[in-house]
Amino acid sequence: MSEENKSYVELKNINKFYGEYHASNNVSFGIEKGKLVALLGPSGSGKTTILRMIAGLEAPDSGEIIIDGQVVNDIPASKRGIGFVFQNYALFRYMTVYENIAFGLRIQKQSNDKIDARVKELVSLIGLDGLEKRYPSQLSGGQRQRVAFARALAPNPHLLLLDEPFAAIDAKVRKELRSWLKNMIEKLGITSIFVTHDQDEAVEVADEIIITNKGRVEQKGSPIDIYKNPETAFAAQFFGQTFFVENYRDFKTFDSVEGASNAVLRPEFLKLTKKDEPKKYSVTIAKAIVQSVDFRGSNIEVTVKYKNNIFIARRTLDEAPVEVGEEVDIFVYRLLVLDGDKVHLLKNRALDEESVVI
Amino acid sequence: MAEKQSNGLVKYFLIAISVIFLFLFLVLPLYVVVTEAFKKGAEQYWQAVSDEYTVKAILLTLEATVFAVVINTVFGVFAAWAVTKFRFEGKKVLTTLIDLPVTVSPIIAGLIYVLTFGRQSILYPLLEKYDIKIVFAVPGIVLATIFVTFPFVSRELIPVLESQGTDEEEAAALMGANGSTIFRRVTFPHIKWALLYGVVLCASRAMGEFGAVSVLSGHLRGKTNTLPLHVEILFNEFQYMPAFAVSSILVVMAILLLIIRSIIEHKGKKETEIR
Secondary structure: OHHHHOEEEEEEEEEEEEOOEEEEEEEEEEEEOOOEEEEEOOOOOOHHHHHHHHHOOOOOOEEEEEEOOEEOOOOOHHHOOEEEEOOOOOOOOOOOHHHHHHHHHHHOOOOHHHHHHHHHHHHHHOOOOOOOOOOHHHOOHHHHHHHHHHHHHOOOOOEEEEEOOOOOOOHHHHHHHHHHHHHHHHHHOOEEEEEEOOHHHHHHHOOEEEEEEOOEEEEEEOHHHHHHOOOEHHHHHHOOOOEEEOOHHHOOOOOOOOOOOEEEEOHHHEEEEOOOOOOOOHHHOEEEEEEEEEEOOOOEEEEEEEOOEEEEEEEOOOOOOOOOOOEEEEEEOEEEEEEOOEEEEEEOHHHHHHHHHO | OHHHHHHHHHHHHHHHHHHHHHHHHHHHHHHHHHHHHOOOOHHHHHHHHOOHHHHHHHHHHHHHHHHHHHHHHHHHHHHHHHHHHOOOOOHHHHHHHHHHHHHOOHHHHHHHHHHHHOOOOOOHHHHHHOOOOOOOOHHHHHHHHHHHHOHHHHHHHHHHHHHHOOHHHHHHHHOOOOHHHHHHHHHHHHHHHHHHHHHHHHHHHHHHOOHHHHHHHOOOOOOOOOHHHHHHHHHHOOOHHHHHHHHHHHHHHHHHHHHHHHHHHHHHHHHHHHO
């Protein structure tokens, strides 16, 4: 059974410098076979560098890259058997869709019959039947992305790398493509790593997320895991919509963490009630002023000011409307307390007391 | 309304200026060349054009042009590829050096070669030993023509290659394609029209080159005289009609190249519109 837990792709203490700039700082992680993994981080966090090093387009200054039990540092990109989807697809613009997909197979000198069969199979897989003779410029963004995907898959790679696969597509098509790509990769069972700066995208598509920041890996885990138990201050603030709390002791009935005073709040950690609405935990309620009210389709986002802090809370459309300038009550269920680079998740003790009462 | 009207006035004013300018400085002289050439009738014209020395000058001009175009195309492609697809130190210096022949006066270019390969040069004993003649000989003319025209191809290619980026090449390399396959199937289709355009520019400049070639040629009639030099000699000998007749050959060659140029431009534009 130990075989199954072994990483298919492994990075060991990878360092990479661009001049003075430390693009990868002691990066280590492992990825299991068949997983769809997101490298998530703000721009300049070194995520694309990691991807390009795995592909062999860049060489690390130190450390080892292991794919399928083999150190690949000295194996050229072309021999690694990796499929790569570029950020702007890099489709060959002077070749048709058919020739784009066939390119890798022609390089391998496969027979024309085999190539034809494989290309046709992939074209129907990506749902572009009948468009084989088009040139990339005659396709929509989403179609181009599908062609790039098919082209990368054509030579049957063991590993698929995607650099910001949805960045160049407009918002509406993006949603659709995300689930398409996820289903497709699941169906094929190919180990895949994709780079993104969009947390929604990472949460929606990936089995596992690796959060990068300033050339370091901050945390690796399933989306739920990272959301629930962020390990670093960066992970706590980057993941999900967050608001900074200057002095969390303002909210009573929370345990105290030695030496820490700042915390992070998420909208779902907050309950906002109007003055005339019934409340459960009257002891621990704080007063805040409504700054703005924004309709978000399925809910209403209410921005409130509490002392020097700005929070956003959500209310459903069924609840009584609140107005700008109104004084409301906020109740905090949970807090992520920042203790240096560590994070503690605190639960409001009022909740425990109540469950004891019931 | 008033604004629109004044815009119309500006438009016609600018058009008129351009047309008058082109007529005075281009059409009129060309007209004079052709009428002067045929002043004494077609027979005299044919005699001047088919003169032994004129034919030799045409052949030498074509020879120098072919050499310059072939060598500069190869060099231009390599240089443009190196400059746009790789990162290396001294890249700025290289691109500046490529532009040098455009800024340096052709006379100076000619003198450089006379000083490098002539009698005063330290290389001269070596050249003499192996009986290599460069100055006042055909190799000198070819060298001078190459020097003067070498930026044309690479100058056309560099912006095109730059705008293309390196993604497509990287994608091809990742799939295992080697350098020549990448060039043939990915890079070349992209630069095809720009390359042809550069070749045409290079050829037209090579045919008309006077300064550098004049210094290196020594004006040996029938041996080292190119068409422009031949025109000068005829003119200096007060043989005006033949001088204009020979000039008209150059004019015809230039117009031919212009037509080829416009066709290439048109086709290239059409194709880039699709892609």
